[in-house]
Amino acid sequence: MARITLDNLAHSYLRTPASEDDYALKELNHDWEDGAAYALLGASGCGKSTLLNIISGLLMPSQGRILFDGQDVTHAATAERNIAQVFQFPVVYDTMTVRDNLAFPLRNRGRDETYVAERVQEIARMIGMEDWLDRKARGLTADAKQKISLGRGMVRKDVNALLFDEPLTVIDPHMKWELRTQLKKLHHDFGHTMIYVTHDQTEALTFADKVVVMYDGRVVQIGTPEELFERPEHTFVGYFIGSPGMNVIPARVEGNRAYIDGTELPLSAGYGPLSGKVEIGVRPEFARLSSSEGLPVKVRRVEDVGRHKIIRAEFFGHDINIIAGEDEPVGADMTRVSFDPGHVNVYNDDWLVRGAAA
Numbered sequence: 001m002a003r004i005t006l007d008n009l010a011h012s013y014l015r016t017p018a019s020e021d022d023y024a025l026k027e028l029n030h031d032w033e034d035g036a037a038y039a040l041l042g043a044s045g046c047g048k049s050t051l052l053n054i055i056s057g058l059l060m061p062s063q064g065r066i067l068f069d070g071q072d073v074t075h076a077a078t079a080e081r082n083i084a085q086v087f088q089f090p091v092v093y094d095t096m097t098v099r100d101n102l103a104f105p106l107r108n109r110g111r112d113e114t115y116v117a118e119r120v121q122e123i124a125r126m127i128g129m130e131d132w133l134d135r136k137a138r139g140l141t142a143d144a145k146q147k148i149s150l151g152r153g154m155v156r157k158d159v160n161a162l163l164f165d166e167p168l169t170v171i172d173p174h175m176k177w178e179l180r181t182q183l184k185k186l187h188h189d190f191g192h193t194m195i196y197v198t199h200d201q202t203e204a205l206t207f208a209d210k211v212v213v214m215y216d217g218r219v220v221q222i223g224t225p226e227e228l229f230e231r232p233e234h235t236f237v238g239y240f241i242g243s244p245g246m247n248v249i250p251a252r253v254e255g256n257r258a259y260i261d262g263t264e265l266p267l268s269a270g271y272g273p274l275s276g277k278v279e280i281g282v283r284p285e286f287a288r289l290s291s292s293e294g295l296p297v298k299v300r301r302v303e304d305v306g307r308h309k310i311i312r313a314e315f316f317g318h319d320i321n322i323i324a325g326e327d328e329p330v331g332a333d334m335t336r337v338s339f340d341p342g343h344v345n346v347y348n349d350d351w352l353v354r355g356a357a358a
């Protein structure tokens, strides 16, 4: 396994980029810890595949270096990087049996047949294909073929990193959950450095130790699922993670008070003067509807989603969401909302501002 260092890395698909907007991947400096499981999460077109392809060697960055355990591999071909990759669509040899497909990367490395047999059996069990080992891959469903691709990606223990590019797209929903759990177990057992690209927050949050959130070619936050929930560093992280996402409301901030349309809201920290766009961010989980406490709010709709209720409401002309417990009644007299001050974040031009403890 390897620590992967991205040093001053950036990429533009244009030959002569003129401004930052011309970069599909904006400048990035980061150390990916040896043996950690990362998810690269973001909406379509934010640069996830560009970054993954640079790490795998399919794409040469227009700026910066990439190092595996301190060794510069920027100009090394994919084959020299000793990585395993699993793509969105299956890559299998149709004329080979499932067994030979799974064994391929090990035989390629000259591993002895006893080890190959043992390891193939182990992986086949993991992907639920023990009974299919002697079948030819031709004619199998896309779903089964993708499981073989995943198995092949995982069969070698001695790779520098395992890279997955939306690997569960073609897998049916039930198997998706099972494979995600298996991948997590595999990571736990073997400690591979894993990088998993997805636009699905559930996939990212259940799989990864750390989630790398990308927005418009930029890494906006790298954190544990808890950190992304508690303290989104950027409003995009707030919107994108959570269901529904964080409420973001324009405000004026002075010291330890925020003002929304002139109405005061307490904050748990003090802030210096802020210019530019100022907003507060509060997750629906930390907003509370009541008949007497807080600021005026107009409930528009209540959605019962089983575990809890989502209250869609209007707050000083802005749409906000409030989460209430399944058993909490939502009466017509509930026209006030309060926010837990410890969970009200302040954003300046979309970036989190850290206040001084009040």
Ligand SMILES: Nc1ncnc2c1ncn2[C@@H]1O[C@H](COP(=O)(O)OP(=O)(O)OP(=O)(O)O)[C@@H](O)[C@H]1O
Binding pocket: 013, 024, 042, 043, 044, 045, 046, 047, 048, 049, 050, 051, 199
């Ligand atoms: N070969 C290419 N030539 C020119 N522009 C490209 C190329 N590949 C990607 N781009 C552009 O770079 C940006 C980032 O694309 P990228 O594929 O890395 O995003 P992504 O997050 O992986 O998206 P998706 O989930 O849709 O694959 C997009 O604006 C895309 O249009």
